[in-house]
Amino acid sequence: MQELINSQIFLLTLTVGVYLGAIQLRRKINCALLHPVFVSILVLIGFIRLTGIEYEHYMQQTQIIDFMLGLSVVALGYILHDQIYNIRGNVISIVMAILVGSAVGIVSVALIARWMGAEPAVVASLEPKSVTTAIALSVSANSGGIPALTSVVVIVVGVFGGIVGPWVLKKIGVESRIAKGLAMGAAAHALGTARAMELGAVEGAISGLAIGLMGLATAVLVPILEKIM
Amino acid sequence: MYGLFLILLFYLLGCLISALIGNFVPGSVIGMVLLFAALSFKWVRPGAVKRVSTFLLDNMMLFFVPVGVGLITSYTLLSRYMLAIIVASLVSTILVIAVVGLVEQKLESKKDSAKNEKEENARTH
Numbered sequence: 001m002q003e004l005i006n007s008q009i010f011l012l013t014l015t016v017g018v019y020l021g022a023i024q025l026r027r028k029i030n031c032a033l034l035h036p037v038f039v040s041i042l043v044l045i046g047f048i049r050l051t052g053i054e055y056e057h058y059m060q061q062t063q064i065i066d067f068m069l070g071l072s073v074v075a076l077g078y079i080l081h082d083q084i085y086n087i088r089g090n091v092i093s094i095v096m097a098i099l100v101g102s103a104v105g106i107v108s109v110a111l112i113a114r115w116m117g118a119e120p121a122v123v124a125s126l127e128p129k130s131v132t133t134a135i136a137l138s139v140s141a142n143s144g145g146i147p148a149l150t151s152v153v154v155i156v157v158g159v160f161g162g163i164v165g166p167w168v169l170k171k172i173g174v175e176s177r178i179a180k181g182l183a184m185g186a187a188a189h190a191l192g193t194a195r196a197m198e199l200g201a202v203e204g205a206i207s208g209l210a211i212g213l214m215g216l217a218t219a220v221l222v223p224i225l226e227k228i229m
Numbered sequence: 230m231y232g233l234f235l236i237l238l239f240y241l242l243g244c245l246i247s248a249l250i251g252n253f254v255p256g257s258v259i260g261m262v263l264l265f266a267a268l269s270f271k272w273v274r275p276g277a278v279k280r281v282s283t284f285l286l287d288n289m290m291l292f293f294v295p296v297g298v299g300l301i302t303s304y305t306l307l308s309r310y311m312l313a314i315i316v317a318s319l320v321s322t323i324l325v326i327a328v329v330g331l332v333e334q335k336l337e338s339k340k341d342s343a344k345n346e347k348e349e350n351a352r353t354h
Contacts, residue, residue, distance in 0.1 A: 019291045037290050041297035048301060055301050062295040068285065069292035073257035074240045075282035077264030081275065093336035101329035109321035116313035122306060129318050130325050133293045138255030148299030149307060153318055155293075161322045168323055174330035178337055183330035187322050190289070210329075212261065219258045 005051055008061040015062055018043050037155050073134040073215075080212040086205045090178060097179075098210065101186045102217035105130045106225050125149040127222050129157045132189040135215035139222050154189070161188025162195040177202040185210025232281035235273060239264045 004010055022039035048058055059066070087094050109126045118126075124145035128136035133154045140150035165184045174180055177200060184192035184199075185207030193211060197204035243260025267273040300307065307314070 015294055016291065019294055037293050037297060040291075040294045041300065044294065044298045045301050048298065055299060058298060059295055065292055065295050069289075069296075070240055070257040070260075071236050072285040072289045072292060073255075074236050074243065074260035074264055075278070075285040077239070077261040078268065078275065078278050078282035079286065080261070080265045081268040084269075090337050093333055096336055097329045097333035100332050101325050104328045105321055105325040108324050109317045112320055113310075113313050113317035116310075116316060118310045118313040118317070119306075122310050122314065126314065126317055130322065132289075134289065135255065135258055137293075137296060138257055142252060142255060146299075146303045146306065147296050148301075149303050149314075151293050151297040152300055152307075153314060155297075156315075157318050157322050160319055161326060164323065165326050168326045169330050172327050172331060174334050176334045176337060179330045179333035182333050183326045186329040187325040212265075216258060216262065219254045223254075 006053060006057065006061075011053075011058060011061040012064070014047070015040075015044065015065060018047075033159075035155055035159055038152075041152070069134045069137065073132075073138075076132070076134075076212045076215070079208055083205050083209040086178075086202070086209060094178075094182060094209075094213070097182055098186055098213045098217050099221075101183075102130075102214055102221050103225065105187070106218065106221055107229065110225075110229060120144065121146055122149065124226075126153055127226075128218050129153050130161075130187050130189065131215045131218045132211050135219060139219050143222055143226060155191075158188045158191030162191045165192055165195060166199065178206050181206030182210045186214045189214070232278045235278050236260075236264070236281055236285070239267070 019036060019040045022036035022043070025039060026034050026036050048055065106127050109129055110123050113123045113126050121144060124143045125140050125147075127143065127145070128139040128150060131139065131154070133151055136150050136154045137147045139145075141147050161184070165188060166180075169180050169183060174183065180199060181196045181203035184196040184203065186192075188195070189211050193204060193207040196207035239260040240257060241260075242263055243258070244256030246259050247254060247256035264273070264278070268275055268278075
């Protein structure tokens with residue numbers, strides 16, 4: 001029995017199964033906190049604790065899922081190409097907004113966390129918080145962060161950004177549809193995009209584009225800004 | 230299968246370049262740029278990678294799960310800095326939304342955005 005529980009086929013099936021179950025749960029009860037990734041992580045942590053499986057062993061056996069993460073980042077290049085018609089005539093403003101936004105995001109989260117006493121590994125884990133998880137994890141690992149911490153922070157930020165985004169934009173008087181979509185995708189990645197789609201087709205498409213651009217800008221800016229800060 | 234091969238190939242090229250520049254930028258991100266460039270220069274047909282890309286992106290959330298379970302190993306760190314992590318992340322998120330929204334609105338040319346909107350309406354209707 002223990003042998004079966006430790007086997008690759010069992011752990012892979014369990015991981016995908018728990019994830020599908022979490023998605024079903026989300027469909028039944030629509031609550032932002034019941035995010036499928038959150039729920040899956042909690043259930044699997046509970047299972048690992050109960051059965052006494054080492055995390056290193058679990059990670060090794062499910063490595064193929066982790067590998068797919070890298071592939072899905074490459075696939076974002078396809079979405080970027082698919083959305084590019086949306087930004088004709090606004091290339092410069094979009095690039096500027098993303099660069100400034102990315103820098104503000106990295107610097108502000110690092111300074112606040114450091115000021116509140118967080119240690120360097122935690123600060124490095126927070127820096128790529130606005131970026132889609134796949135890119136955030138590589139950036140975090142590259143700069144001495146803890147990928148597991150980053151993955152949870154990214155989801156929290158996405159859920160939060162999706163909820164407050166439209167409200168913040170309204171408060172500060174942003175009316176341009178491109179600006180709204182860009183801000184949602186830049187701050188809250190795919191979860192912001194899901195919300196932006198509800199605002200409108202333009203907002204949704206631009207938001208999807210913002211995910212890719214923000215990921216790129218952050219991957220380049222984090223190592224540079226870390227040297228300066 | 231050809232689509233998967235292309236994604237793998239661009240990932241490999243990305244990792245190669247990443248190694249050459251001292252892992253400054255993750256290989257997957259460079260792979261994304263290379264795929265985008267190849268599609269833009271029409272070296273690769275969008276149709277060739279559409280199915281595999283859609284499959285990967287639709288199921289992206291699953292791919293985060295094994296890494297997230299790793300939280301079990303950094304649980305003490307998380308609970309010790311809980312407040313700093315939450316405050317820094319949430320304040321910074323609001324700042325990013327505001328800055329990106331305002332900068333884009335200030336800089337974007339009014340005429341172009343009006344035109345884009347018209348085009349978009351034409352597309353959707």
